[in-house]
């Protein structure tokens with residue numbers, strides 16, 4: 285689920301996944317889609333055509349901006365039902381190459397490709413023993429990592445400047461800058 289605002293709300297707890305595991309999944313999918321060495325990924329094409337070959341019950345819906353279904357959100361995903369709902373303006377902007385909208389779609393696909401399902405025993409434990417949700421158990425964090433790994437693969441962007449990442453991968457300046465900063469840290473390499 286993607287919310288408006290700079291701080292993304294915490295997601296539901298899901299089985300833990302580390303950066304390396306999410307990167308492996310993103311790389312494998314890039315292989316399956318035949319785009320391993322392409323810097324620019326046509327995420328709308330993957331949303332429209334490839335999802336259905338990979339997930340048999342998958343469907344996506346474009347929802348009018350005035351529809352209360354997506355009030356305050358760009359898009360949302362129901363992993364159990366394998367449905368992605370996207371605001372019409374976000375879909376249209378993604379088709380025109382807007383970086384933020386492309387990232388939103390990659391994030392939503394991430395919830396499906398990572399097969400997100402609530403870690404119910406852990407959620408119960410959190411209620412019983414209130415504690416912060418570790419990032420690698422947070423569905424929203426995992427979907428963001430997936431979107432970054434899928435749109436800006438490590439092997440392609442590791443030597444690039446922020447501007448080069450923006451231009452080559454079709455992402456927003458802030459997504460490119462975040463990626464560049466994170467890839468300087470040892471656990472992201």
Ligand SMILES: [Zn+2]
Nearest residue numbers: 285286424427
């Ligand atoms: Zn989300």
